Amino acid sequence: MRKVLIISTCKHRLSDEEFVRPLREIAESLGYLVEVRKFTEKVSPDSGKVIISGTALKDVDYLGKVENFEWVRAYEEGVLGICAGAHIISLVFGCGLRKGKIIGAREVDFKGVKRRAYFLTSMIPVLREGFEVLGSVGDVPAYFKVRGRNVYAALFYPEVLNRDLIIDFLEEDY
Template identity: 30%
Template sequence: MILVVDLCYRDGSLSRDEFVGPVERFLRKTGAPFCTRHYTAVGAPEVEAADAVILCGTALLDTGFAEHPERFRWLLAFERPVLGISSGMRALAAAFGAAAEPCCEIGMTDVEVLAPDPLFAGEEGFLAYELHEYAVQVPDTFIPLAASDRCVQAIRYRSLPLYGLLFHPEARNEWIIERFLGLAKAAQ
């Protein structure tokens, strides 16, 4: 089961339709079993039952999740696949002690692949949809996988399938989510 985590400012917010809904629709289309929880409602039962996690993005000014990094400490011990999208990348990186820094990108951006990884296999670069005001400083335990001309766009934990993407693959690059699901299935 994939645990989809809604990072929007409140459960059931209008932003949910824009940032969580597309991920849920994609998972339904692929037949992947999932359950969605707001980040304030994620507890041990959901984490223990999850084969993988997708941390969804939020609207630009929706940063309430960042005020509660303790709610994401469970990621430190979660050794199954994680895909943090935009704000989800920020939550993932913060759980490992990384700070965020201002970096606003809105719209289509050229992304260059920096390091080989199954998530981007066969790709040297691609166009991605951006909607963020912050980038993350790459934690020491992560490696940068892709970048735009302004900041790091993708990271992976050095020894585990924990990924962060600053761009929104659910909007333009669903093939990345499909590859992530393949990694999650292989890890079971």
């Protein structure tokens, strides 16, 4: 059976219902076996796609555990970071974060194709070379990937208005 690892970045378990359960339900609806771990755990995935979840707007505890995600640098099977997960991916690959709050739906420009996406973030990645921006809101990188790697990051929550991005990520063969 195909498997997916979801890493929760949520400090509070009640937030898992909001930020992890929807991801789990999408993966399970596609027939995946889902394992959920917390950001505080040291994990070493060996196979299958990995999704790093988002968390509540006030939650920044995950920023103190970025070292637990060093494995992303070498992982080949595919990683998708969502909001807090996108922050983590940015930091792991040497980028910074700046303050910047976006709450609610915004139009994202996916290389000419505009789609609404739901944001809930207080920090914006400051990308350096080595990233490809796939979707943006003005100068904000909303959806990006590490060049030459199967590592994607969505600053917005694709499970809300863009489920197809999660489905494509899970179903695509790398």
